[in-house]
Amino acid sequence: MTLPAETDVLIIGAGAAGLFCGATAGKRGRRVLVVDHANKPGKKILMSGGGRCNFTNLFTEPGNYLSENPHFCKSALKRFTQWDFLELVNKHGITWHEKKSGQLFCDTKAQAILDMLLDECAEAGANIRMHCTIEKIEALGEGSAPFRYRVSTSQGIIRVESLVIATGGLSIPTLGASGFGYNLATELGLQLYPLSAGLVPFTLSPEQLQPFKDCVGNSLEVTAHCGEQQFTESLLFTHRGLSGPAMLQISSYWRPGKTLSINLLPAMDLLAHLKDLQKQRPKVHLLTVIAELMTRSLAETLCNLWCSNKPLADYSHKEFEAIADHFHRWELIPAGTEGYRTAEVTLGGVDTDELSSKTMESKQHPGLFFIGEVVDVTGHLGGFNFQWAWASAHACGTYA
Ligand SMILES: Cc1cc2nc3c(=O)[nH]c(=O)nc-3n(C[C@H](O)[C@H](O)[C@H](O)COP(=O)(O)OP(=O)(O)OC[C@H]3O[C@@H](n4cnc5c(N)ncnc54)[C@H](O)[C@@H]3O)c2cc1C
Structure with a gap:
């Protein structure tokens, strides 16, 4: 017609x-x-x-x-x-x-x-x-x-x-x-x-992805920062990189080459927590403590990347500061995004x-x-x- x-x-x-x-x-x-x-x-x-x-x-x-x-x-x-x-x-x-x-x-x-x-x-x-x-x-x-x-x-x-x-x-x-x-x-x-592309998952390079291969499907509540902007929502590890609402939201503010800063434990002060536990449970290993705060596979991956695994009594406060800094300020430059194929906008x-x-x-x-x-x-x-x-x-x- x-x-x-x-x-x-x-x-x-x-x-x-x-x-x-x-x-x-x-x-x-x-x-x-x-x-x-x-x-x-x-x-x-x-x-x-x-x-x-x-x-x-x-x-x-x-x-x-x-x-x-x-x-x-x-x-x-x-x-x-x-x-x-x-x-x-x-x-x-x-x-x-x-x-x-x-x-x-x-x-x-x-x-x-x-x-x-x-x-x-x-x-x-x-x-x-x-x-x-x-x-x-x-x-x-x-x-x-x-x-x-x-x-x-x-x-x-x-x-x-x-x-x-x-x-x-x-x-x-x-x-x-x-x-x-x-x-x-x-x-x-x-x-x-x-x-x-906006509201889109991030891709990571093969080198960036390698340590996280056992974490695919794991998610946790984070605060993602890019420049002045920040969002507190969940982050999801995928086969290609990082997704979940926190990543989609911050992707709209990200430009290639820009650094993302992710607070993996936004609801707590990890340094204060570690210092407290050092007094209360000195024999417990760091990995056990971190695994109480997120999934076991993610805790293992992140501890492998950033810290040794000793009883809490064996750490200095300076070492705790460095560990807490890693978890509260994970900085990375994503390789890119998944582009218009999966972008929402x-x-x-x-x-x-x-x-x-x-x-x-x-x-x-x-x-x-x-x-x-x-x-x-x-x-x-x-x-x-x-x-x-x-x-x-x-x-x-x-x-x-
Ligand atoms: C997977 C997915 C999930 C989403 N979920 C949400 C959500 O839950 N909440 C939310 O707020 N937003 C969501 N969005 C975003 C939302 O869908 C869009 O912002 C919204 O649809 C935009 O409306 P629009 O009418 O401008 O465009 P569209 O809804 O995209 O409509 C455009 C229309 O134009 C037609 N068109 C395109 N080119 C031509 C052409 N050359 N000639 C003739 N017709 C043409 C298309 O066929 C289409 O029908 C989502 C997006 C995606 C991709």
Whole structure:
């Protein structure tokens, strides 16, 4: 079936932002068409949160986002909040639970959130066309008003008043990710901030990995530091390197060559602990003490790397200081990250100075909008990226 000859709003990308924008604009009475090159809408939603979609965070605030302009996201986040999205979720009878730190997940499956978005689109009269590839976008002259763009697609040519780019980031190409939005922005002369994989596991070199080969699958609560930023969450040793929420979070702040500093025992003062135990249990060996604080295989690996294994009575306080320093400040330079293959998000993107924070409209190209992950706004792990998708989509959908 070919596309209609014209529409008020054409949204490219039937992901989180595109679908919600479609529903919002449709409810204003706009004729809306959402197109996508993939075979199914919302594939990332289905994969998200381990299949249960961490759809928002109760503690969402601008400080949870990385952007060259940290103020840009404030307006949209304030006008469509986590409470607004939760109200919609409740209206659709979707049951949910808070996992930790305000992270809200579906009780059942992520499909519930996708179904909700599709129902909202249907109710608003927003049509969705899959398998639709964009071939060409041309700006129209004043004579074509109110239409401002002609879009050639694999399903026909359509004239549109508002064109919304909601094509997301580069992560997980097998889920339909493409550089479409970034390439279009560049072609149209919009500034982009450099792209890189965010919320992504670290890889280590074979030499760095070798001592940890028996620790794969082990995890522990750590504080990971990179520059000024720090996160206290769990770290997981993998076949390739380091993963777990603490590593994913700090990866968004890491750049190749930068040092990571990891406090492996953030909840305690190891030096004071060792000094106390030296008095209370002088005959006990250091490895036994460390193995009381983490898994045995990790304790063995780290003791092999950093310390001898003697009865506590045989250590000087200076030696304890050096040992405690190793555990509280493990410094390493990762070889790299796993990249877009496993990253949850793409850092960087369309420079927010190019867009109106009220409407997400391009300042240079009236009628052209960018929303969601394609914009240089990236959230921390924990439901913040979806909340940005909803908020930016809502800002655009109430205007486009
Ligand atoms: C495995 C995984 C788990 C995640 N879990 C969470 C989570 O639990 N909570 C959270 O907040 N965030 C999570 N995220 C991040 C979140 O999924 C994204 O931030 C969010 O989906 C971005 O929304 P978007 O609409 O901008 O892009 P997307 O949801 O990626 O949608 C973009 C759409 O555009 C389409 N498209 C791309 N290129 C073209 C093209 N050339 N032509 C036509 N269509 C195109 C794609 O097919 C896709 O449907 C996760 C990400 C991944 C990869």
